[in-house]
Amino acid sequence: MENGIDDLTPRPALDGDAEFDVCIIGGGLTGLWTAHYLLETDPKARIAIVEKEIAGFGASGRNGGWASALFPRSAAALERQHGRGAAHAMRRAMIDTVDEVGRASRSLGIDIDYAKGGTVAYVRSAAQEKAARHDIAETRKAGVDTLDWLGPEAVRATDARGATFDPNCARIHPAKLVRGLAASLERRGVTIFEQTTAIDFGARTVTTDRGVIACETVVVALEGYTSTLKRTHRSLMPLYSLMIATEPLSDEAWDEIGLAHGQTFNDFRHLLIYGQRTADNRFAFGGRGARYHWGSTIKPEYDRVQSVFDHLHKTLVELFPVAASAAVTHTWGGPLGVPRDWHATAGYNPKTGVAFAGGYVGDGLSTTNLAGRTLSDLITGQRTELTRLPWVGHVSPRWEPEPLRFLGSNAGLLGANIADIEEKVTKRSSIAARILGPLTGH
Numbered sequence: 001m002e003n004g005i006d007d008l009t010p011r012p013a014l015d016g017d018a019e020f021d022v023c024i025i026g027g028g029l030t031g032l033w034t035a036h037y038l039l040e041t042d043p044k045a046r047i048a049i050v051e052k053e054i055a056g057f058g059a060s061g062r063n064g065g066w067a068s069a070l071f072p073r074s075a076a077a078l079e080r081q082h083g084r085g086a087a088h089a090m091r092r093a094m095i096d097t098v099d100e101v102g103r104a105s106r107s108l109g110i111d112i113d114y115a116k117g118g119t120v121a122y123v124r125s126a127a128q129e130k131a132a133r134h135d136i137a138e139t140r141k142a143g144v145d146t147l148d149w150l151g152p153e154a155v156r157a158t159d160a161r162g163a164t165f166d167p168n169c170a171r172i173h174p175a176k177l178v179r180g181l182a183a184s185l186e187r188r189g190v191t192i193f194e195q196t197t198a199i200d201f202g203a204r205t206v207t208t209d210r211g212v213i214a215c216e217t218v219v220v221a222l223e224g225y226t227s228t229l230k231r232t233h234r235s236l237m238p239l240y241s242l243m244i245a246t247e248p249l250s251d252e253a254w255d256e257i258g259l260a261h262g263q264t265f266n267d268f269r270h271l272l273i274y275g276q277r278t279a280d281n282r283f284a285f286g287g288r289g290a291r292y293h294w295g296s297t298i299k300p301e302y303d304r305v306q307s308v309f310d311h312l313h314k315t316l317v318e319l320f321p322v323a324a325s326a327a328v329t330h331t332w333g334g335p336l337g338v339p340r341d342w343h344a345t346a347g348y349n350p351k352t353g354v355a356f357a358g359g360y361v362g363d364g365l366s367t368t369n370l371a372g373r374t375l376s377d378l379i380t381g382q383r384t385e386l387t388r389l390p391w392v393g394h395v396s397p398r399w400e401p402e403p404l405r406f407l408g409s410n411a412g413l414l415g416a417n418i419a420d421i422e423e424k425v426t427k428r429s430s431i432a433a434r435i436l437g438p439l440t441g442h
């Protein structure tokens with residue numbers, strides 16, 4: 001398939017100065033969905049995307065495939081900051097977005113292995129059960145959606161004592177989505193300049209290593225790579241998430257595991273893990289734990305840390321002993337973007353024509369779609385339900401300069417590890433986690 005998931009040949013780079021209505025920096029899902037919804041409003045808009053590598057090279061092409069309704073800042077924190085109505089509106093918008101990702105890709109004829117099977121979150125200790133019961137009670141109180149308790153019979157292949165079930169998550173194949181969307185946009189007239197690096201941007205201009213683009217609107221969609229531009233160096237911190245995939249397991253093994261097609265899973269530990277049963281019956285499983293690198297640097301070698309891969313495999317087998325017989329066939333990773341207050345943002349300044357969306361932490365797969373629709377409404381001057389959501393126009397504080405950023409972020413990772421060990425040993429909710437809470441969007 002030309003420029004599809006299998007053909008990674010770069011598209012032509014920008015060749016000298018050019019002029020467009022809209023110039024989007026970054027060919028991930030934030031940039032691509034924004035182009036898609038702008039075209040829906042104005043099919044004649046002249047849109048360029050500048051991408052340093054190839055479309056989908058970043059987190060959008062390498063993630064865990066949870067198209068969830070999760071937002072990085074917790075519901076309680078959103079309510080404290082913006083009020084109950086706004087927090088509920090945000091949750092509703094995220095729930096709708098899970099469906100919109102499926103609807104929009106179907107309407108474009110892109111098969112992304114979409115299956116809305118929900119998320120099973122295993123509960124593996126008394127402290128985790130306390131956290132789970134708290135989440136169920138909070139969800140009931142809010143009354144926007146449901147979070148159910150699954151008893152031990154539903155989690156038989158694990159050492160779990162139960163699980164929660166959130167129906168608002170679809171399993172997808174991220175590379176199929178991002179590569180398919182890029183190809184579809186190109187067919188509809190969007191120009192994607194690959195191997196073209198933005199060096200700076202300003203009001204109505206984007207400067208790249210291949211020429212300058214003059215435009216009415218600039219969309220900054222760099223997420224984990226935001227720190228690589230001098231102007232936005234301290235806006236988002238790149239944090240690495242790493243993943244493994246196993247060879248396919250038999251249907252009998254999956255029956256024993258008890259995860260249906262389309263189901264995603266994690267547990268209630270503090271150092272996040274996430275997994276899915278892929279359409280071809282593999283485990284795709286990931287987690288945090290790779291350290292932050294001095295000066296927010298991003299290098300290809302940071303995508304692969306053998307000790308983290310080994311730890312992920314060990315964790316997967318601990319969760320599902322039957323996975324021990326399945327060889328690990330793929331390992332990878334990549335940077336995601338973390339704002340100082342863990343509060344994602346979508347915003348547009350009509351005076352400068354500069355729009356930005358990002359700071360999704362690890363919850364960007366659906367949120368990029370909401371960002372695309374929201375930025376499109378903001379840029380085209382429409383006031384809609386989306387432009388009234390509480391993340392619109394939110395400004396996060398900047399990260400501290402080094403060495404504070406290095407010390408703080410790596411201490412945070414260590415703290416999450418300590419919190420899990422503390423809960424294992426004391427069998428009570430972690431005090432370390434309570435201290436870390438305000439630093440991680442809770």
Ligand SMILES: Cc1cc2nc3c(=O)[nH]c(=O)nc-3n(C[C@H](O)[C@H](O)[C@H](O)COP(=O)(O)OP(=O)(O)OC[C@H]3O[C@@H](n4cnc5c(N)ncnc54)[C@H](O)[C@@H]3O)c2cc1C
Binds near residue numbers: 052055056065225361
């Ligand atoms: C391993 C991993 C697993 C994840 N799992 C999930 C998950 O299961 N569910 C979920 O919701 N989220 C997940 N996420 C997060 C999610 O993938 C991201 O939030 C989302 O894809 C961000 O999309 P984006 O378009 O904003 O950024 P990206 O996809 O990172 O796109 C940014 C693009 O900008 C390009 N670029 C960089 N510098 C420049 C420059 N100077 N000029 C031009 N282009 C440039 C990059 O090459 C890249 O293609 C995961 C992330 C990772 C890394």
